[in-house]
Amino acid sequence: MLLTVSTTHRPARDLGYLLHKHPDRVQRFSQPFGTATVLYPEATDERCTAALVLEVDPLQLARRRGRTPDFSLGQYVNDRSYAASSLLGVSLADVFSTARSGRCDSRQELADGPIPLEIEVPVLPCRAGPEQARRVFEPLGWEVVAEPLALDERFPEWGDSRYVSLRLAGEVRLADALNQLHVLLPVLDESKHYWQGSDEVDKLLRSGGSWLTAHPEREWITRRYLARSASLARIALARIALARLAELGDDDDEALEPPEAEDATQPEPARVPLNRRRHEAVLGVLRELGASRVIDLGCGSGAFVRALLDDPAYSEVAGVDVSASSLDVAARRLRLDTLGDRQRERVRLFQGALTYRDERFAGYDAAVLMEVVEHVDPSRLSALVDVVFAHARPASVLVTTPNAEYNVRYELLRGRRHPDHRFEWTRAEFSTWCREVAATQGYDVELRGIGDEDVELGAPTQLGVFRRG
The missing domain is CATH 3.30.1610.20 (Hen1, N-terminal domain)
Incomplete structure (x- = not known):
C-alpha cells in the first residue's frame, strides 16, 4: 500500500x-x-x-x-x-x-x-x-x-x-x-x-474532532466506521449530536418565530425570544432553590454560563460540553483570558460526555440540562440518568426540553425543532419520564412550562425541577 x-x-x-x-x-x-x-x-x-x-x-x-x-x-x-x-x-x-x-x-x-x-x-x-x-x-x-x-x-x-x-x-x-x-x-x-472495542468511539471522536460533527455525511461516516457494532454507532451518534448542538448554539427556536409586522398601526410589544425566556425561567428557579454552586451540563457556547457568572450570588459556576471547539467559543465569550483573579476562580470549563460517569460532575448545588436530553439517543438516556442523578447527585436538577405538542404553532416548522433532535416529548411523555426518574433516584419533581401558554397545547418549553428527597 x-x-x-x-x-x-x-x-x-x-x-x-x-x-x-x-x-x-x-x-x-x-x-x-x-x-x-x-x-x-x-x-x-x-x-x-x-x-x-x-x-x-x-x-x-x-x-x-x-x-x-x-x-x-x-x-x-x-x-x-x-x-x-x-x-x-x-x-x-x-x-x-x-x-x-x-x-x-x-x-x-x-x-x-x-x-x-x-x-x-x-x-x-x-x-x-x-x-x-x-x-x-x-x-x-x-x-x-x-x-x-x-x-x-x-x-x-x-x-x-x-x-x-x-x-x-x-x-x-x-x-x-x-x-x-x-x-x-x-x-x-x-x-x-x-475487533472493535468500547474505546473505538473515543478513537473516532478524537480523530474526528470538530470536522466530523459539522460534516454533512457524519451519520454515514460514523455508521461505516463502526459498522461491526450498531450499539457503538448509536453511542457515537449521540455524542456527536450533543457536540453538534453546542456548535449550532441554543437559539434555534428564534428562527421558527413569525416575522414582526412592519406596517402595523398599533405595533405589538416586542417579543422576548424563547431562548431568553428559558434562561430567565431557569435563573428564577435557581434563585428559589438558593443554589450558589451550579454546573451547566451541555453548556455549548457558554451563553447560560455567562448569565450565571454575571450574578454574584453564584460562588462557583461550571460549564461542561463534549465539544472542545464549543468550549473554545465559550472561553472567548466569557473572556477568560482577561478576567480578574477573583472572577476567574468562580468559573470552570471542561470537556466531558454526559453518558459517562465523571467525578468532576459531583459536588454542586444544582445541575442544569437546558435543551440537552432530546439530543441523546433514547437508548442512552438511562446512562445519562445514572451519570447525573445517581452518580453526580446534585441537590437539584433542572431539565428543559421542547413540548412536541406545541410544534403545530410554528408555521415554518417541518418535523422536529432541530435537525439533531433524537425525539421530542409530549407533555404526557415528559411527565412520565420525570416521575420515573424521580421515583427511582430519590428525588421529588415539579413540572412547569416556559413561554406563552396555549390553552390546548401548553407552553413551548417544558421544565422539570428535581429536588433531592
Missing part, C-alpha cells in the same frame, strides 16, 4: 519537522501485520513529498485472526496487501502519532495553521464509488479527483473495479489531514481488519 503527502510550502522541507520524520532518512516501523516504511522521494525547498509504504505479511495477518480455523485461501490471497484500507489507517496513526496531535515544538506556528497539501492514494477500495469519495472529502476543503480503476485494462467491456485512484489538494492543517485519512480510509473501504 502507498500513500504520499506533498507540500509546496516554502521551505517545503519543513514537512519533515511536521511529520517528525527526517527527509534524509529511510525509517521502518514494525506493525502487527507487516512493516511500514517512511521515505522522501523528493525533498527540496520548493517541494517535499513523504511516502508511507506498508508491506503486509499475509501470514502475520492470518495468524492475528485468533484460533478460529479458516481453511480458505481468502485469508492469504486478497487485496489487503495492495489497496489502502484500515491496515493503512492504523499504520498512519501509529507512525505519525505526534503529527496527528498537532504538536511540533520547533515549528509550532506552522503546525497550527493550514499549508498547501497534496495527498495521493493510488489504490483505494471505495465500494460506494468515486462520487462517495468526493462527498466525504470535499466538505473538508479538498479538491478531489477520484478516478475509477478498470477491472482489467485488457478487457474494457468488464467495466470498472471497486477501486479508485484518489488525489486530494487543498490548504489544510497537516494534523487535520492525517486524522481525516485515519477515519475515512477504512470508512470508504468498509472492511476493518480488527
Whole structure:
C-alpha cells in the first residue's frame, strides 16, 4: 500500500519537522501485520513529498485472526496487501502519532495553521464509488479527483473495479489531514481488519474532532466506521449530536418565530425570544432553590454560563460540553483570558460526555440540562440518568426540553425543532419520564412550562425541577 503527502510550502522541507520524520532518512516501523516504511522521494525547498509504504505479511495477518480455523485461501490471497484500507489507517496513526496531535515544538506556528497539501492514494477500495469519495472529502476543503480503476485494462467491456485512484489538494492543517485519512480510509473501504472495542468511539471522536460533527455525511461516516457494532454507532451518534448542538448554539427556536409586522398601526410589544425566556425561567428557579454552586451540563457556547457568572450570588459556576471547539467559543465569550483573579476562580470549563460517569460532575448545588436530553439517543438516556442523578447527585436538577405538542404553532416548522433532535416529548411523555426518574433516584419533581401558554397545547418549553428527597 502507498500513500504520499506533498507540500509546496516554502521551505517545503519543513514537512519533515511536521511529520517528525527526517527527509534524509529511510525509517521502518514494525506493525502487527507487516512493516511500514517512511521515505522522501523528493525533498527540496520548493517541494517535499513523504511516502508511507506498508508491506503486509499475509501470514502475520492470518495468524492475528485468533484460533478460529479458516481453511480458505481468502485469508492469504486478497487485496489487503495492495489497496489502502484500515491496515493503512492504523499504520498512519501509529507512525505519525505526534503529527496527528498537532504538536511540533520547533515549528509550532506552522503546525497550527493550514499549508498547501497534496495527498495521493493510488489504490483505494471505495465500494460506494468515486462520487462517495468526493462527498466525504470535499466538505473538508479538498479538491478531489477520484478516478475509477478498470477491472482489467485488457478487457474494457468488464467495466470498472471497486477501486479508485484518489488525489486530494487543498490548504489544510497537516494534523487535520492525517486524522481525516485515519477515519475515512477504512470508512470508504468498509472492511476493518480488527475487533472493535468500547474505546473505538473515543478513537473516532478524537480523530474526528470538530470536522466530523459539522460534516454533512457524519451519520454515514460514523455508521461505516463502526459498522461491526450498531450499539457503538448509536453511542457515537449521540455524542456527536450533543457536540453538534453546542456548535449550532441554543437559539434555534428564534428562527421558527413569525416575522414582526412592519406596517402595523398599533405595533405589538416586542417579543422576548424563547431562548431568553428559558434562561430567565431557569435563573428564577435557581434563585428559589438558593443554589450558589451550579454546573451547566451541555453548556455549548457558554451563553447560560455567562448569565450565571454575571450574578454574584453564584460562588462557583461550571460549564461542561463534549465539544472542545464549543468550549473554545465559550472561553472567548466569557473572556477568560482577561478576567480578574477573583472572577476567574468562580468559573470552570471542561470537556466531558454526559453518558459517562465523571467525578468532576459531583459536588454542586444544582445541575442544569437546558435543551440537552432530546439530543441523546433514547437508548442512552438511562446512562445519562445514572451519570447525573445517581452518580453526580446534585441537590437539584433542572431539565428543559421542547413540548412536541406545541410544534403545530410554528408555521415554518417541518418535523422536529432541530435537525439533531433524537425525539421530542409530549407533555404526557415528559411527565412520565420525570416521575420515573424521580421515583427511582430519590428525588421529588415539579413540572412547569416556559413561554406563552396555549390553552390546548401548553407552553413551548417544558421544565422539570428535581429536588433531592
